[in-house]
Amino acid sequence: MDLKTQILALTIPIYFCLGRYDFNCPATLVADYYESLMAPVKELIWFEESAHLPCWEEPQTFNVLLIEKLKPERHSETLK
Template identity: 55%
Template sequence: MKDMGTDYYNRPDWFKCLLLQRKYLVKYGGAIYGESSYRCLEKHFLSSPEYSLIDIINRIRGSKQSLKLLWLKLLEVNLFETATQFEIPIYFIEGRYDYNAPSLIASKYYESIKAPTKELIWFENSAHFPQWEEPKKFHSVLKEKIIKETYA
């Protein structure tokens, strides 16, 4: 990790470096709270009636393809400069231990925005995937906050 530096995205092998960085992010719990791999998510996909085996394979391929095609463009986006005023309610659902989309940065961004209604909802036992890490709370938030207020 030290050898690739913090500006690895300027290197010709940037994608290889990104995958290495993501590997360690997962290994040390920055993607799934208290877990060191994505294996614990497999049950959600395998037991879901919405996903076939080919859908699961394509989801993995799609994630990798999205990283490869969109990552460098994503690095150019600065929401603090381009998206701070909203005319709709804004809800942030954040895992406290998320280091994919770091919770500290998400919190700072939340503080910088203006909206008619805004709320930051913390999931204290989650990282990047509160929908699977704390599914009961996640569904409750969707029903009580978002669906109820959207259709009120």
């Protein structure tokens, strides 16, 4: 699968959560795709104490991130 050729743009916000110690999905691949992807809001978010599963390895940090990033009022103007 080559996301750079299959999904060039999104009309929704997108967040990439990367574990600093993830060896299953190399960060260089994600960063390369991130740079080429067009989206109204996009962000690369590093989890410094995680590998492949930040939601389980840093659950409190991950949950706070979800609440912060997914608040309805955060993107209401961006998506109009």
